[in-house]
Amino acid sequence: MLPQTRTARLALVAGFVALALLPLVLPPFYLMLGSTAFVAATFALSLQLLVGGTGLVSLGHAAFFGIAAYSVYLISPGDTPLSVFVTLPVAMIAAGLSALVIGAFALRTRTFFFLMVTLAFGQMVYFVFHDTGLGGGADGVFAPRPILGIEGFSLPMGRRERGLTLYYVNLAVMAATFLVLAGVLASLFGRVLVGIRVNEHRMRMLGYDVYAYKLAAFTLAGALAGLAGHMFVVQEGFVNPELVGWHRSAEALLIIILGGLGTLVGPILGAIALTALGEASQQLTERQLLVEGLVILAVVLVLPRGLAGLFSRRARSAVAVEVATAEDTPTAQTGPLGAAAPVRTEAAP
Amino acid sequence: MSAPAAPSPALSARGLTRRFGGLVAVRDVDLDLTVGELHAVIGPNGAGKSTLINLLSGDLAPTAGEIRIGGTDVAGWPAFRIARRGVGRSYQRTNILGELTVLENVRLAAQRGRTTVGGLLAPAGRRRDIVAAAEAALATVGLASRAARTAGLLSHGEQRQLEIAMTLATEPTILLLDEPLAGMGPEEAEATGRLIAGLATRHAVLLVEHDMDVVFAIAKRVTVMVNGAVIATGLPDAVRADPQVRIAYLGEDA
Amino acid sequence: MDAATLLTQVLNGLQYGLLLFLVASGLTLVFGIMGVINLAHGSLTMVGAYLAYAIGAATGSLWLALPLAVAAGAVFGAVLERVLIRRFYDRAHLDQVLLTFALILLFEEGRSLLVGNDFHSVPIPPVLDWSVPISSIFSYSAYRLFVLAVCVVIAALLFLVIHRTRFGGMIRASAEKPEMVEALGIPVSRVQMAVFALGTALAMLAGALSAPLTSVYPNMGDGVLIVSFVVVVIGGIGSIAGAFWGALLIGLVDTLGKALVPDLAGIAVYVLMAAVLLWRPTGLFARAA
Numbered sequence: 001m002l003p004q005t006r007t008a009r010l011a012l013v014a015g016f017v018a019l020a021l022l023p024l025v026l027p028p029f030y031l032m033l034g035s036t037a038f039v040a041a042t043f044a045l046s047l048q049l050l051v052g053g054t055g056l057v058s059l060g061h062a063a064f065f066g067i068a069a070y071s072v073y074l075i076s077p078g079d080t081p082l083s084v085f086v087t088l089p090v091a092m093i094a095a096g097l098s099a100l101v102i103g104a105f106a107l108r109t110r111t112f113f114f115l116m117v118t119l120a121f122g123q124m125v126y127f128v129f130h131d132t133g134l135g136g137g138a139d140g141v142f143a144p145r146p147i148l149g150i151e152g153f154s155l156p157m158g159r160r161e162r163g164l165t166l167y168y169v170n171l172a173v174m175a176a177t178f179l180v181l182a183g184v185l186a187s188l189f190g191r192v193l194v195g196i197r198v199n200e201h202r203m204r205m206l207g208y209d210v211y212a213y214k215l216a217a218f219t220l221a222g223a224l225a226g227l228a229g230h231m232f233v234v235q236e237g238f239v240n241p242e243l244v245g246w247h248r249s250a251e252a253l254l255i256i257i258l259g260g261l262g263t264l265v266g267p268i269l270g271a272i273a274l275t276a277l278g279e280a281s282q283q284l285t286e287r288q289l290l291v292e293g294l295v296i297l298a299v300v301l302v303l304p305r306g307l308a309g310l311f312s313r314r315a316r317s318a319v320a321v322e323v324a325t326a327e328d329t330p331t332a333q334t335g336p337l338g339a340a341a342p343v344r345t346e347a348a349p
Numbered sequence: 350m351s352a353p354a355a356p357s358p359a360l361s362a363r364g365l366t367r368r369f370g371g372l373v374a375v376r377d378v379d380l381d382l383t384v385g386e387l388h389a390v391i392g393p394n395g396a397g398k399s400t401l402i403n404l405l406s407g408d409l410a411p412t413a414g415e416i417r418i419g420g421t422d423v424a425g426w427p428a429f430r431i432a433r434r435g436v437g438r439s440y441q442r443t444n445i446l447g448e449l450t451v452l453e454n455v456r457l458a459a460q461r462g463r464t465t466v467g468g469l470l471a472p473a474g475r476r477r478d479i480v481a482a483a484e485a486a487l488a489t490v491g492l493a494s495r496a497a498r499t500a501g502l503l504s505h506g507e508q509r510q511l512e513i514a515m516t517l518a519t520e521p522t523i524l525l526l527d528e529p530l531a532g533m534g535p536e537e538a539e540a541t542g543r544l545i546a547g548l549a550t551r552h553a554v555l556l557v558e559h560d561m562d563v564v565f566a567i568a569k570r571v572t573v574m575v576n577g578a579v580i581a582t583g584l585p586d587a588v589r590a591d592p593q594v595r596i597a598y599l600g601e602d603a
Numbered sequence: 604m605d606a607a608t609l610l611t612q613v614l615n616g617l618q619y620g621l622l623l624f625l626v627a628s629g630l631t632l633v634f635g636i637m638g639v640i641n642l643a644h645g646s647l648t649m650v651g652a653y654l655a656y657a658i659g660a661a662t663g664s665l666w667l668a669l670p671l672a673v674a675a676g677a678v679f680g681a682v683l684e685r686v687l688i689r690r691f692y693d694r695a696h697l698d699q700v701l702l703t704f705a706l707i708l709l710f711e712e713g714r715s716l717l718v719g720n721d722f723h724s725v726p727i728p729p730v731l732d733w734s735v736p737i738s739s740i741f742s743y744s745a746y747r748l749f750v751l752a753v754c755v756v757i758a759a760l761l762f763l764v765i766h767r768t769r770f771g772g773m774i775r776a777s778a779e780k781p782e783m784v785e786a787l788g789i790p791v792s793r794v795q796m797a798v799f800a801l802g803t804a805l806a807m808l809a810g811a812l813s814a815p816l817t818s819v820y821p822n823m824g825d826g827v828l829i830v831s832f833v834v835v836v837i838g839g840i841g842s843i844a845g846a847f848w849g850a851l852l853i854g855l856v857d858t859l860g861k862a863l864v865p866d867l868a869g870i871a872v873y874v875l876m877a878a879v880l881l882w883r884p885t886g887l888f889a890r891a892a
Binding site for chain 1: 634700702829832835869876
């Protein structure tokens with residue numbers, strides 16, 4: 001999941017530095033667009049822990065994004081903004097706890113059952129916000145933007161400064177999420193998640209409580225999705241049921257596969273690419289979804305390893321390994337050096 | 350009993366039965382596994398040997414019967430909890446983490462019993478003790494030189510050895526080996542047979558194997574299954590002489 | 604709630620459940636036989652509903668729309684399977700998800716280009732635009748009874764085809780014993796195409812039948828898709844009987860729930876799903892693993 005060579009690590013650092021320097025040349029409109037891409041990247045990174053890390057394809061991840069966003073609105077009294085030091089922990093805990101509860105049910109299922117169940121639970125959350133008066137119903141509601149700091153000592157969020165502030169704050173949030181996930185995946189815990197993705201049954205037979213590990217990953221991914229949802233409210237200042245809708249979950253999957261399935265850099269590349277593409281197609285054709293649909297078709301038909309796969313030979317050879325294991329290892333039929341191995345399984349008469 | 354003052358068995362199954370619809374795959378099997386006594390189970394294809402191992406390891410829940418490990422009946426427990434009771438197993442069809450390196454396969458096996466929930470966020474590379482245990486298990490099966498390779502790219506025989514290394518790295522007291530020699534060349538098979546005989550001095554080993562030469566060379570106790578039921582059990586020489594066994598294996602020069 | 608209202612709601616629930624069955628049966632067969640998760644299955648009902656609207660607007664009659672939805676669905680499904688879906692049988696679920704998500708976007712954009720983004724009501728055919736008096740104080744929409752009857756006939760035909768014909772035997776063998784299929788000499792590729800075409804035709808028919816009841820509107824397929832998923836989860840993948848009883852259960856719970864507790868009814872079916880997951884995670888009608 002992480003860059004393995006020195007060159008790749010340097011390229012990664014250079015990429016982050018370039019993003020940090022970009023505001024020097026970007027007009028203000030593009031600052032906001034960049035900030036939107038970073039929030040999308042943070043959300044996709046949180047999902048990557050499940051998809052690329054643990055092998056769990058969830059279609060309900062937007063539920064945790066939305067729950068965090070709504071919780072900011074729900075705890076803010078009237079139109080009074082609260083400090084981010086209050087809203088952020090509340091939003092992440094709300095999202096994490098929801099993920100714990102939903103995951104406890106959904107993780108009783110596997111593969112496409114899991115996909116359908118996460119989608120359905122996501123839709124349940126959607127209906128909670130859509131059908132009840134909890135958060136403005138179907139139309140949504142304005143939510144006071146949390147103060148980035150404490151009263152009287154906070155980052156500037158006036159109309160003119162907002163773009164630059166949000167650009168750097170969301171870039172920092174994305175970088176922090178990247179580092180947290182990199183740390184998690186390199187930890188003893190993360191290694192078990194990777195083992196579960198590769199061969200869940202074997203991990204169980206080694207004595208791992210696979211369900212508990214998956215639930216922990218699902219909860220952590222939910223809390224980090226909540227971080228992204230919280231930053232959405234900071235940027236946009238409103239909540240509506242679309243935040244929870246499953247199209248957002250599907251779009252995050254698209255970002256992951258667009259960027260490259262097996263990497264942590266992938267979701268960042270994918271989010272920037274998709275945001276740029278969406279903006280360009282909106283300005284050129286006003287048919288953003290049509291372009292998006294065609295791009296997905298192109299990606300799944302001709303670019304199954306994503307953008308990262310274009311640059312990386314490693315990714316391609318990793319495909320070869322995956323195929324080899326998926327077909328129960330071609331070597332299984334032959335001995336060392338390709339010599340035919342004696343077939344002993346049928347030895348008894 | 351093979352020993353005059355028999356030590357209490359590490360695992361003992363009583364009346365173990367498994368039905369699949371109308372088919373009885375394992376019928377009323379009694380079985381004891383003792384540390385130091387290599388117990389081989391033989392029988393024709395479809396006799397229920399693999400199902401028996403699957404029942405003992407928790408891959409399948411028994412329809413009836415009990416499995417006692419250290420006095421506790423673990424029948425019907427989830428497989429991972431049975432594994433934690435000290436049961437390790439290998440599979441007839443190679444079952445490894447093909448995308449990961451050989452060392453990582455064994456390191457994950459070694460990691461399970463050596464961590465606490467609180468310590469799980471430590472970087473994996475910093476736990477030298479786990480890596481060392483994994484390297485030791487690789488050395489035991491003779492795969493030390495392959496540690497950095499991708500497991501899925503090993504030869505078939507090497508993958509079988511890796512299976513045993515993974516099982517050993519969990520430090521089980523009870524080893525269930527399902528045809529560990531299947532598909533190995535003669536030299537690999539002989540070496541692995543010696544390895545298993547050595548393991549049996551420190552573990553309670555159940556060996557399901559078709560290679561009769563190896564079985565009768567290393568087993569201390571042999572059980573013969575036919576159609577899901579045990580038809581004979583005892584010392585290898587006694588079993589070999591048993592007329593019922595000779596009928597079941599009619600035509601084989603065992 | 605008095606007896607007449609209750610009876611109305613029960614009939615509404617059955618009628619909704621049977622329409623759901625038409626959609627969910629295709630979904631569960633495509634899962635069970637090809638292992639493909641088709642997110643665009645709900646959008647196919649949208650296509651059927653808009654077809655009914657367009658034909659109704661052009662000819663003033665729904666009667667042409669129903670057979671046409673079935674025929675167009677079968678052809679469209681067969682083409683879709685041949686051209687796109689077929690390439691994804693051996694791909695990861697994630698790729699299938701993205702492919703069929705792309706199809707949703709393309710179907711919706713196609714709908715937007717051709718018909719626009721407005722709501723449209725579809726008139727009930729005059730012949731059925733009346734109420735059947737069932738007792739002195741209670742009557743029920745003739746069109747809803749017609750929908751009920753059509754669905755019952757189709758469900759019965761589907762059971763007959765699957766349990767009494769050679770084609771049905773192939774479908775069952777493919778769903779239940781995929782490893783045996785090659786050995787039995789089943790033309791796998793043609794069965795797959797036929798199943799996808801059948802599922803598409805049923806989904807589009809369900810859309811056309813429901814158009815006068817629900818009107819037609821953008822993204823109307825989303826809700827159908829997700830509720831159909833719930834049906835499949837409750838019934839068990841690949842099981843037609845499971846889809847049938849699951850769909851009726853969901854239809855009744857959703858309809859009665861909305862009548863009893865309007866605020867929370869949207870959630871009732873998901874609570875039911877959670878309960879089934881606790882009790883039998885593989886579905887109520889799944890074969891024992």
